[in-house]
Amino acid sequence: MRRITATGLALSFAALVLPVQSGLAQPSLPENPVHFTQEQAERGRQAYMQGCVVCHGDRLDNGEFGFPLIGSAFENRWAGVSAATFSNMLRETMPPGGAGTLSNQTYTDLMAFIFQQNEVPAGNEELPANPEQLASLYVTAGGVNSQQAALRVGGPGGGFASDVNLPPWPEPRNPLNSIENITQDILNNPPDGSWLTWRRDYEALAYSPLDEINRRNVDELKLAWSLTLPAGPNESTPLVHDGVMFVQSFNDNIMALNALTGDELWHYRRNLPEGVNGRVQRNIAVYEDKIYASTSDGHVIALDMRTGRLVWEADLGSDTSGGPLVAQGVVMQGTMRSGGGPDATFIQGLDAETGEQMWRFYVIPQPGEPGSNTWNNVPYEELNGGSVWTAGSYDPVNNLALFGTAQTYDTGPLMNAVDIPGVNNDALYTNTTLAFDPQSGELVWYFQHFNNDQHDFDWAFERMVTEIEIGGEQRRVVITGGKLGYYDILDAATGEYLSSYDMGLQNLILGVDPETDRKIVNYALYPDGLEDKQVCPHAGGGRSWIPGAYNPETGRMFAPAVETCMTMILVGEGERGSLSSGYRWTIRPRENSDGRYGHIQAFNVGDNMTEHWTARQRPPQSSGVLATAGGIVFAGALDRSFSAYDDRTGERLWNTRLNDVPNSGPISFSIEGKQYIGVVVGYGGAQSVSFPRLVPEITLPAVPSSTVWVFELP
Template identity: 40%
Template sequence: MAHVTRGLLASAVALAALGAAGASAQASDEAFADQISTGRALFAANCAACHGADLTGGQFATGVKGPAFLARWGGQPASALVNYIATSMPPGGGGRLSAAQYNALAALILAENGFAGDVALATAEIPLPPRGQGEEGSGLGLPGVSSRYPFPAAPTIPDPFAGYTPVTQDELVNPAPEDWVAWRRSQLGQGYSPLAQVTTQNVSRLAVAWAQALPAGPTLAEPLVRDGVMYVHAFGDEVFAFDAATGRQIWRYRRQLPEGTMPLGKKTISLWDDRVILATSDLHVMALDARTGRPVWDVAIPTQGRGGLRLNGGTLVADGAVMIGLATQADEGAFIAAFDAASGQHLWSFNTVAHADEPGGNTWNGLPDNQRRGGSVWTSGSFDPQTGLALWGVAQTYDTAALRDLVPGQNNDGLFTNSTLAFRPRTGELVWYFQHMPNDQYDLDWVFERTLGEVNGRHVVMTGGKEGLLDTLDAATGRYITTADMGYQTFITAIDPVTGRKQVDPALVPGRDRDAVFMCPHAGGGRNWSPGAFDDATDTLFMNYRDTCMELRPRADGGFLSTGVDIYYSAPADSDGNFGILQAMDMATGTVRWEHRRRAPYNAGMLATAGGLLFSGAMDREFMAFDQATGRQVWRTGLSGVPNASPITYSVNGRQYVAVVTGMGNPLAFGLPNFTPELPVPEVNSASVTVFALDGGQ
């Protein structure tokens, strides 16, 4: 059940008391009484030590009963109280109880303050204190506020949603210059902003404008910004809305995950209409009201009876359909599911590991459906307004033994692993697909962002695999155009210029029955989760890469890959000790324009701006800016944690900001600290959002 939030309908406070529609008032009263009884036991166990057994105050906290309490809370919706105690009590430990238990505590507090508990609770406000009362406090002489010497009037805070307009589909693919409304800024996946107030000439004046702590843990998602409001998805399936200019918290949603559910970071959330749409670690998709954080709808993803499912990528909303990819290594593979954005109704699901009776089903070396594994979807998709197609990437399989050696009369490509899939968002019709690397024996998947743009007069989609190969396809048909090579892989010896099919050096195919194999890059990349940025005006794709290799070592039984090999990190034979690579690739010619090398590997994605700047972050907690034209580093600062997502930029009231989140834990960081032992990662894994702007304005 979702955790109660600020603005959640007050009926949630006494859900049991309200009962089914048409229940008698007597039944409601009895249910409310039961809820109060439950709340009293919970209060004694969890709250009385601080707030006093009789709710009037104790040694460590003020009372939650009487005029002083009502002076603070009177006139506010009961839902605000539920949200406060659920997310803040005890201090630093909010969320330890269930939603029903927090509701019971709120019911107790309301009852102790004179609330009767009839059906009017559905629209309840907490009572105002009696006139002239509210100064008594708890008797300790500390909490009261004097009415004899009143405070000056507090400043009026403008309503950030006063002129709110619904987010449209056109806006998601062509946002206002000052906004960042989707993962990679727009659904085109370019990671490029037209803002140019911060330039190579003044970037040295960037300073912290504001910062906010987030729940500690892996934090993968880019913030989204629209009309001066920043939305941040934090670890533990929490969502925050901040004033994007000051960092003031506007609202917070915290999900109450079922016991035993492991929280997972997500790469993105989505804005659509008047909603924030997200996927949750307990395999739900839900919509929040963008102005209040109130849940609008919440639905479970149909799992088709499959186990081991995980959500790491994030949602894409296009043509009124919410799409989400799932990951698993269990039998029958993963899938992509879609839901109606207005209601949450399930629309369709698509198997990313093709079953025998489906298109592509004859490419699994004769395996039965229940022995086909992989096809995980770790990254959100893109949307092409010209074709109306949603473009998704699919990963590989770890069950490499089943596909390695071709069974006579079979096909062992393993669709739709390592493919781009192009769907109609509302129907799930697969219009085209392209498999970038069939029969991947190395865990070098192609599941990353799909970037739309215009190159050499053609409307194309570009994407790259861990190898550091960057394929360009016709966006309307999926027809192969060309491949650019970042220059670090050592196992692909040829690429068919017509079909794009890649030829692997047979001497480097691993297995328990073969000698150890040394090759580049490592299975962790190469390029990996960190998305690049594309400048459509210059056809330049900016990408970071880790210059790492691997030994695929056979073992007698087991193994990371089912061919019977484990994977070990290694430096390239000619390594200069610089493992972090930044490249500018001319996608029109497939040539590298420049390259920048540094010691610590990158961990964050790329941000490009019209000010001629590139921003990214690395494992050594450095956040940096580079000159797009030359690759020269022009600015740096230190962060409290490892930047884990891509930086973004936006503008409020004419002032440009650059934001980055920290919270180490994305998969590409695994093993990399050993490459630079002199640069240990923080032992305390904090998380935050830090926002920079030019010191003194423009």
């Protein structure tokens, strides 16, 4: 029988019941409270007396070492929280040194006993032992003590004697008490101080109209606060509304924080099924009174914005990486899966209130559908690719949801076009912008940026929507660039091709055919099974998912990139390599490289598509870009640096080192008229693992240590 030490148990339960700060709003009573039987609570009592009483005492609050498990300390932490979250905490912490080794039934019986001691009445139905079934049940508790009484009970240090009363203490303002629902109108026109989508607004411009922090004073930036998040790689961008920051972290943790102080307001932890590992999720979304997120087990979830309570979840049946877009009452989520077959990549529309499926669009056309003749006559069941791994944008003027797709993952069968009338090897709808009616899922228009991609050069990233002057007239446009660092500009209403801009980091595209709007490519660099190929950039991308920013006041784009190339090496007979065409790629510097790989380029958008400036540095860029009305561009790099640049010249005006690699998009927000800059770090995402061998002197964290950092002026 495993011996459980008193100190170990005290530590494990300390994690469970440390109360949140005084003054936080009590969660509303759950609509579906936990239930258990008297017999189950008795079994839990027996288990408690065998292993827990030594630390927490026979009253659950009078042990020498343990924190109290009854009263307001328990209710403040757990009332209104999913029973699955409580169960998950038990399994992760008990018994010390052997977490998760008790049976599901024993853990659940212990929960029933603790609930009973908190005056939750027993009923006729047992609390289910299956952790997944606990997700729809919520903790309630009754008969709690006052805050002063909660401080007197046992725990480390023994608590206070009965005659001790603390002087009054300040009660921090909880912004959840006054948070307003985020309506469609607010999302269409976000307040200057809010950050409501992963790129601030529906149009994905990542431009903040705040200007308190500007070129004159940015060098005075100092730390406002930071908070360590659950450890692991993190590419998530926080959202801020009415003084509350919502942030996601590895292993499907979602937290609400006081954006002024970093204090935790609520914390949702997903209980992943056995055999499912956590994966990076890049963004969350808000709509009305809910937070929406994709999860590592292929679900979309909706949480109550004010409590973190799970409202609904929908099983997609495929994997996710980019998070949801929510507009017009529809949650739109793209999926990804390499080698998952033709039905593994799609965009699905869900009812924002209920989670019910409204529509689904498959990226690879099904037999007989338009575009099904573009896969080189390869049998449908052998097709795969077209992942949607970046969140979509929304154009409220044209009522269109805009998504980008990735390349095909099986390049060999598409390498040489078959000679069959009406059949080609374009591979629709890979590397394509798709424009949908959000409520019906109808495909209104599409534009394929790069057909028959043989090099893994995704065009799956952010779609920016803005107004520019082009061709002598004002047009509403969509701007997007792929891994090649090649940007296309399309008419937002129709998808008509208008213009392109080449950042100068690639050697594959020679231009655009004026008759067909298709790219003219250098076929000498395509796989032919005869020789190695030197191609720029590397398949990791000259630019990749780390998003750029656009200043609509100056008409200037700011694009982060990495200066690299690759050698595509022929593999031996019978080997597949990175590409099924018989090649594998290796990374290399550009020819005559000076060892500076990090690259932020500013270029003008419109009739005069020209480079304005380029800031180059040795460490590769690792974060997205933020542009502000104060004339500042913020970005992070692989050496853990976070910097501010003059948006007119590219001169670096401020720089700091963080505890880990900034992998996400920086944000700006304001509270009570004061502007803040925030960024999340957490090494291990795609951008931070692709390029370290180019800079061997840079030491990366041994363990990803996810943190949110927030800066302010003095």
